[in-house]
Amino acid sequence: MADHYAFSARALTVGYQGQPLIRDISFDLPAGSVLTLIGPNGAGKSTILKTVAAQLAAIAGTVMIDGQPMSRYSHNRLAEKLSVLLTDRVRPEMMTCFEVAAMGRYPYTGQFGRLSEADRGIVHQMLAKLQVDAIADRDFSRISDGQRQRVLMARALCQEPEILVLDEPTSFLDIRHKIDLLDILLEVSRVKNVTVLLSMHEIDLAEKISDYVMGVKGDTVWKYGRPEELFRDEIIADLYDLDRGSYLTGRGSLELKKPEGNPRVFVVGGGGFGIPHYRKLQKKGIPFAAGILFGHDRETDVACALARDTVIVPGFGEMTSKHFEAARQLLVDCGVLLDAGTPEGSLNRMNTELISFAKSQGLKIVRDADELD
Ligand SMILES: Nc1ncnc2c1ncn2[C@@H]1O[C@H](COP(=O)(O)OP(=O)(O)OP(=O)(O)O)[C@@H](O)[C@H]1O
Numbered sequence: 001m002a003d004h005y006a007f008s009a010r011a012l013t014v015g016y017q018g019q020p021l022i023r024d025i026s027f028d029l030p031a032g033s034v035l036t037l038i039g040p041n042g043a044g045k046s047t048i049l050k051t052v053a054a055q056l057a058a059i060a061g062t063v064m065i066d067g068q069p070m071s072r073y074s075h076n077r078l079a080e081k082l083s084v085l086l087t088d089r090v091r092p093e094m095m096t097c098f099e100v101a102a103m104g105r106y107p108y109t110g111q112f113g114r115l116s117e118a119d120r121g122i123v124h125q126m127l128a129k130l131q132v133d134a135i136a137d138r139d140f141s142r143i144s145d146g147q148r149q150r151v152l153m154a155r156a157l158c159q160e161p162e163i164l165v166l167d168e169p170t171s172f173l174d175i176r177h178k179i180d181l182l183d184i185l186l187e188v189s190r191v192k193n194v195t196v197l198l199s200m201h202e203i204d205l206a207e208k209i210s211d212y213v214m215g216v217k218g219d220t221v222w223k224y225g226r227p228e229e230l231f232r233d234e235i236i237a238d239l240y241d242l243d244r245g246s247y248l249t250g251r252g253s254l255e256l257k258k259p260e261g262n263p264r265v266f267v268v269g270g271g272g273f274g275i276p277h278y279r280k281l282q283k284k285g286i287p288f289a290a291g292i293l294f295g296h297d298r299e300t301d302v303a304c305a306l307a308r309d310t311v312i313v314p315g316f317g318e319m320t321s322k323h324f325e326a327a328r329q330l331l332v333d334c335g336v337l338l339d340a341g342t343p344e345g346s347l348n349r350m351n352t353e354l355i356s357f358a359k360s361q362g363l364k365i366v367r368d369a370d371e372l373d
Helices: 045-052 075-081 097-108 117-129 145-158 175-191 203-209 233-239 275-284 300-306 321-334 349-360
Strands: 007-016 019-029 034-038 060-065 082-086 163-167 195-199 212-217 220-225 246-248 253-255 265-268 288-294 309-313 336-339 364-366
Touching: 007 045, 019 045, 019 060, 019 212, 019 220, 034 045, 034 175, 034 203, 045 082, 045 163, 045 195, 045 212, 075 082, 075 097, 082 145, 097 117, 097 145, 117 145, 145 163, 145 175, 163 175, 175 195, 175 203, 212 233, 220 233, 233 246, 246 300, 253 300, 265 275, 265 321, 265 349, 275 288, 275 300, 288 300, 288 321, 288 349, 300 309, 309 321, 321 336, 321 349, 336 349, 349 364
Parallel strands: 034 195, 034 212, 082 163, 163 195, 265 288, 265 336, 288 309, 336 364
Antiparallel strands: 007 019, 007 060, 212 220, 246 253
C-alpha cells in the first residue's frame, strides 16, 4: 500500500562513485508532511537529499513519488512534482534575482522558456512572500547570503511543487527570517499539501516543524521517528556525541560544559532567578552547587546541566529535612552562598533557612558572581 504516500524511499543506498555512504534508507511520507534530517557535519544529510531529489544517482534502492518509481518520471514531469534547494550548487553569474526566481517557472513556460504575465505575477508574488521583491533587479551574485537563500526559496516555490527538498534552508538567515521561512514551509505543507524534506542544524526549530525526524549518523539511518521520540536530551547528546556540553530539549537550549572542580559556591535559587547566575558562574569557570530546587521548577534543567552538585525535590514533592541537610552539607563544603533573590514562599521556606544558617555561621553571602572575583 505504498501508493497513498506522496514520497517514499525503499532500501535506498546513497554515496559517491559507487561507494556507499548510508545504506538501507526507507521512509513513507503522506502528502503535506514534513521530514527533517538532523545529524553531525559530514553525516550524509545533503547526500541523502541530493539522491532523493534525483541530483545524484542512487547506488541501490528506489525513490517513489505517488507510488511510482522516480526513474519513470520525465525530466519535465519531475520538475512539476519536485523542487529542490541546494544552496551550494547555485551560483549563476549575470542574473538578476528576478531571473533566478523565474527559473522556477521553467516546467510551465514551454519550449522557448517565455514567461507569461501570469508567470511573472507568480515570480513577483513569491519574491514578495520571501521579502526580497525590493532587490528583484539586483545582480544575484552581489547580494548577501541570507538574501540569496530567500531568492532561492522563492525560486523553489515558483515551481509550485508537490514535494520540496531543501538542504539547510535556514542557514544564513537571521532569527526573524528563520521564523518567516519555517512559517512559509508549514503554510505550504498545510494549505497546499506540499510534502517537505529538509535538513537543519537548528534542532530547536526542527523539533517545532517536523512530523518525522531522521537522525543521520554512521552508515545506516541512526534513528527515525516522530519528534517526541527523537528529541530527548540523551538521544540528541548521542547523535552529536556531545561530551562537553548538553542539549536541553524542553528548553531548546545548548548548554556549555560544567566548570571543572569542587563546587566553590552554593547558589540558592528557584523560579528562574538562578539562571543568570548559573550562566555567569559557568562563563567565569567557577564550579558551583545549586538547590534546593523542585524537579518541575523552570530553572532545574539548567541547574542540572551546569552545577557540579544539586539538591532537587523530585516531582511535585515537598522540601524536607533530608533536602535541607543535603543542601546544608554542600553549603558548608563551599563556604560561600550566592542568594539569587528568589522571593520566599510557603513552599521554599527551607531556602530562607539555609540563608539564615549561612549568616549564623558567618559564611560569605553574595548576590552576584562578580563579588567572588
Ligand atoms: N561530491 C562528493 N564526492 C565524494 N564525497 C563527497 C562528496 N560530497 C560530499 N562527500 C562526502 O560525503 C560525506 C557526507 O557529506 P554530506 O555533505 O552529505 O554531509 P552533511 O550531513 O550534509 O554535512 P553538513 O552538516 O556538514 O552539511 C562527507 O564525508 C563528505 O566529505
